[in-house]
Amino acid sequence: MQANVSPSAADTRPSQHPDVTDPRWQAILCDLDGCLISGELPLPGTQALFQRLGDRLWIVSNNSTDTAASLGARLRGMGLAIADERLILAGVAAIDDLARHKPGSRVALFASQALVAHAESQGLKITQCCPQTVLLCRDTGFDYAALRRIIGYLEGGAELLVANPDVSHPSLDGPPVPETGALLSAICSVLPRQDFRVIGKPERHLFDVALARAGVHAGQAMMVGDNVMTDGAGAQALDIAFLEVMPNAGLGPILGGASC
Numbered sequence: 001m002q003a004n005v006s007p008s009a010a011d012t013r014p015s016q017h018p019d020v021t022d023p024r025w026q027a028i029l030c031d032l033d034g035c036l037i038s039g040e041l042p043l044p045g046t047q048a049l050f051q052r053l054g055d056r057l058w059i060v061s062n063n064s065t066d067t068a069a070s071l072g073a074r075l076r077g078m079g080l081a082i083a084d085e086r087l088i089l090a091g092v093a094a095i096d097d098l099a100r101h102k103p104g105s106r107v108a109l110f111a112s113q114a115l116v117a118h119a120e121s122q123g124l125k126i127t128q129c130c131p132q133t134v135l136l137c138r139d140t141g142f143d144y145a146a147l148r149r150i151i152g153y154l155e156g157g158a159e160l161l162v163a164n165p166d167v168s169h170p171s172l173d174g175p176p177v178p179e180t181g182a183l184l185s186a187i188c189s190v191l192p193r194q195d196f197r198v199i200g201k202p203e204r205h206l207f208d209v210a211l212a213r214a215g216v217h218a219g220q221a222m223m224v225g226d227n228v229m230t231d232g233a234g235a236q237a238l239d240i241a242f243l244e245v246m247p248n249a250g251l252g253p254i255l256g257g258a259s260c
Contacts, residue, residue, distance in 0.1 A: 020222060020243065020254055021052045027214035028053055029207070029240070031225035032061035034247040038172035042078050045251030050080050052255070057082065058210045060223070062200040062230060064091030064137035064163035064180050065112045088210045090164040090180075090200030091137045095119045097199060098133060098161060106130065108153050110146060110183070111137035111163075130156070136187070137163040138180045151190055160187070164200030166230065170247040201227075202234035211240075224254070 020028050030036060036046045036059070050057060059082065063071065068084040075082055091111060098107065099122035107124045108131035109116055115137055119126055134153050139146070154160055162184055168176035180200075188194060199205050211221060218240045225231025226247040235242040245251060 020049070020224060023056075025220065025222045025241075026056060027058055027210070027216045027221040028056050029058050029060040029210050029221055029223045029235070031223075031227070031231050032059050032063055033169040033177075034226045035224065035245060036080075036251075037075075037078065038170070038248050040074070040078065041172065042080060043248060043250040045255050047079060048255050049251050050082065055086075058086050058088065058214055060088045060201070060206050060210045062090045062164035062166050062169075062179070062206075064089070064094070064200070065115070065140075067092055067114050067118050070114050085213065088206050088213070090206060091115050092118060093206055093209060094135060094137070094161055094163040094199040095122055095124065097205065098135060099124055102133065105132045107132070108134045108149070108158065109137070110139040110142060110150070111135070112139070131158050133161055134158050135161045135163070136180060136183055139183065142183050147186055147190070150187055154187075154191060154194060160194060160196035162196050162198045162200075164230075165198050165202075166200070166227075170226070172248055201230040202237065204234065204238055207234055207238050207240060224251075 037043060066089060068087040068089060071087050071089065072082065072084040095115060095118055104123050104125060106127045107119065108128060109119055109126050116126060128149065131153055134150055163180050165181045166179040167181035167185065168179050171177050211218065218238050222241040222243060223231055223235035224243045224245060226245050228244060232242045232244060243254065245254065
């Protein structure tokens with residue numbers, strides 16, 4: 001386990017092994033896949049972290065498959081109790097941002113059915129005819145036909161909004177799990193000059209949402225994650241302390257060896 005500490009936090013906590021349970025950290029923002037869970041399994045130390053942090057824990061994830069309700073149900077099924085409002089997810093955030101700034105707009109949405117339903121509930125018009133925006137999430141049904149449609153929409157003037165840039169997330173015992181960024185790479189290989197906007201980490205949007213909901217400022221928060229390029233870079237750009245953990249290794253090292 002390696003700890004990386006932002007300069008603004010260096011005078012308020014140990015520089016080598018920060019204690020995430022220290023009450024001086026009023027909000028602990030934590031990544032999900034590879035950090036707390038792998039697939040449908042909690043990683044070692046996750047249950048202990050939930051118990052010790054209680055309402056100071058906020059999950060800040062580039063997940064672009066689930067809604068807060070569907071992920072909350074999954075986590076509770078693993079014995080991890082957390083309120084849905086504490087789940088800040090890139091896919092939901094992208095939909096909410098689009099609905100806020102372009103209410104009622106026509107959207108070609110490449111995403112799970114849960115996110116399609118959420119987009120419709122927010123008043124967006126899901127269409128395959130002349131969309132104003134292509135919103136790309138982790139669409140496990142993505143195929144050649146979908147790629148051709150997207151290229152056509154973008155060449156026709158639609159904007160491209162991307163939930164997150166991750167090309168994969170780690171699995172526990174198998175190969176990496178393809179993510180939204182892998183689909184984005186396919187688009188950019190055909191349209192290398194295509195402009196797009198990203199909502200998820202390392203961009204600031206998810207961090208801003210988490211801080212606002214927690215009612216804290218950046219110096220009172222710590223981000224725990226397994227990816228220095230997204231979790232780390234995003235947090236440190238906002239002067240949020242960052243603690244790096246190894247992917248799928250569990251949180252025992254930062255909890256004094258807790259294994260459950």
